[in-house]
Amino acid sequence: MEPITNATVYIVDDDASVREALAWLLRSRRLPSESYDSAEAFDAMLQSRSAQRQPCCLLLDVRMPGMSGLALFDQLSARGALATMPVIFLTGHADVPTAVDTVKRGAFDFCEKPFSDNALVDRIEQALAQSTERLTQLRARSDLQVRLGELTDRERDVMDLVVAGLPNKLIADQLDISVRTVEVHRSRVFDKMQVKSAVELANLLRGAG
Numbered sequence: 001m002e003p004i005t006n007a008t009v010y011i012v013d014d015d016a017s018v019r020e021a022l023a024w025l026l027r028s029r030r031l032p033s034e035s036y037d038s039a040e041a042f043d044a045m046l047q048s049r050s051a052q053r054q055p056c057c058l059l060l061d062v063r064m065p066g067m068s069g070l071a072l073f074d075q076l077s078a079r080g081a082l083a084t085m086p087v088i089f090l091t092g093h094a095d096v097p098t099a100v101d102t103v104k105r106g107a108f109d110f111c112e113k114p115f116s117d118n119a120l121v122d123r124i125e126q127a128l129a130q131s132t133e134r135l136t137q138l139r140a141r142s143d144l145q146v147r148l149g150e151l152t153d154r155e156r157d158v159m160d161l162v163v164a165g166l167p168n169k170l171i172a173d174q175l176d177i178s179v180r181t182v183e184v185h186r187s188r189v190f191d192k193m194q195v196k197s198a199v200e201l202a203n204l205l206r207g208a209g
Contacts, residue, residue, distance in 0.1 A: 007055040007128045009033040012042045012072070013090060014064040018113075022059060029121050031128075039067035043075065055135060057086045057108065057127035062095045073102060082106045084134045086127035090115070144204065150192050158185040159193075163202045 009031050011022050019035040026033040036042040039060075058076075060069040069089060076082055086108035091099040099110030108127045111120050151159065154175075161171045168186065172179045195201045 007032065007057075007131070009124055009128070010042065010056060010058045010085075011035040012037075012039060012058065012064075012069065013061040014038060015061070018061070018090070025117055025121065026124075031121075031124065039064060039069060039072035043067070043072060046081075052081070052084050053135070055128045055131040056084070057088060057124055057131060059088050059090055059111075059124070062089055062091045062098060070098065070102065073107065077106055084131050084138070086130050088120075088123055088127060147193050151189065155185050155189050155192070158182060159189045159201070162186060162189065162198050163205060165198075 009026055011019050011033055013019050013022075013035075014037055016037070019037070023033050023035055034045075036045065042058075060073065062069045073087055073089075076085065076087065087102075087106075088108050089095075089099045089102060089110040090113060091110050092113050096110070096112060099107070099112075103110060108130070109123050111123065148156075157175055158171060161174060166174070168179050168182045172182045175182070190196060190201065193201055193204065195204055
């Protein structure tokens, strides 16, 4: 697997020994981490920071005093944070059925205590890779929206018909403009959307959903 850069593994567990062991394990694999002793402390940190822009994942204990890991998970899910912050639950044997249910509801995975270091790190790296991919997709969609916003109404009209596969002559007839005007608008659309062909333009719009 390609190394993940600029990533952070968040550790939320009320047991100091578990936090220290996980932090040491991650340091040994050159994975930066931040530790929190409660769901409330972690949530307060999230609320104080701007939107997540770097790859990350969350190692989350199921049972903690105060807000449980499950309650925090539900909050993150409601905010739509799970797409870019995959959650790996740390669970005791008694919590396995609950952890399985959270996976069905969007958690990335669960790891039963005591856990295998290698297996856990493998899943963390996979979670960070997913976070990286999702962030890349979000940035691409945001960039696409900026480019679309630069198009004039007429350029949007021409773009829609180009993507539909119509030749310039039929576009001109449908919009009641000259073929030369269509060519000018088509060229401007390609420049603003940073593509070189109608196929590339269609793939760009399709890829962004």
